[in-house]
Amino acid sequence: MRNVVVTGCPRADLGEVDALAPFGVATVHEAIGRTGYLGPGIRPVHLGSRVGGTAVTVVCWPGDNLMIHAAVEQCRPGDILVVTTTSPGTDGAFGELLATALRCRGVRGLVTTGGVRDVAELHAMNFPVFCAAVSAQGTVKATPGAVNTSVSIGGQHIVPGDAILADDDGVVVVPRLAVPRALAAAKERTMCCFDSVDSTVWQKNNCCMGCRVESDQRGRQAVGARRRAAK
DSSP states (O other): OOOEEOOSOOOOOHHHHHHHGGGOHHHHHHHTTSOOBOOTTOEESSTTOOEEEEEEEEEEOTTBOHHHHHHHTTOOTTEEEEEEESSOOOSEEEOHHHHHHHHHTTOOEEEESSEEOOHHHHHHTTOOEEESEEOOOOOBOOOOOEESSOEEETTEEEOTTOEEEEETTEEEEEOGGGHHHHHHHHHHHHHHHHHTOOHHHHHHTBOTTOOBOSOHHHHHHHHHHHHHHHO
16 A cells, blocks of 8 residues: 555536435446445444445555545545554544544545544534444554555445445445446436336335335325326
């Protein structure tokens, strides 16, 4: 690993990412060919968050959060910080102070293979965090790592500027140049659900194709509109 901070990375179009996020992680994951999911090991610290943004990546040494501090300076509004370590580590490398610094820069959330702490404060400030562990164990700031280099989490390749979507179901990455195609595929998948439903299926919250329907109300409205248009 090179000790480097890369600046000026191209990012996915934030408008397209914002349009993609409401479809949810499960729908997008399915729509893009069941790829991009970071696995069940990355879970939300508190339920109810749904966020999308562009990746700023960080590689730290276990028990050391120096590069998270360095990465704050590279963040822009709409980013999501994505942190991993050179080997497995669960120490609480992220907490209220770093979340406050990121919030001031317009960062939308954190995804990390490591640990976090100050969970109550993170919840109170409504800062979305998706992590592998919660730990009160502190860290040092001693060893350089990398910011904005390619990383791998859960077998998925993440490049700075890729789209990151996260909600109660986990986290999915969509390559920067594939976001428009993912958006079109998510729309198509959702509409196929709307075209295939009946009242019984709505009660089950699934379509006959097994597609997850994100919103009963939105689906019923779409079906109703189609029926009126067909008359």
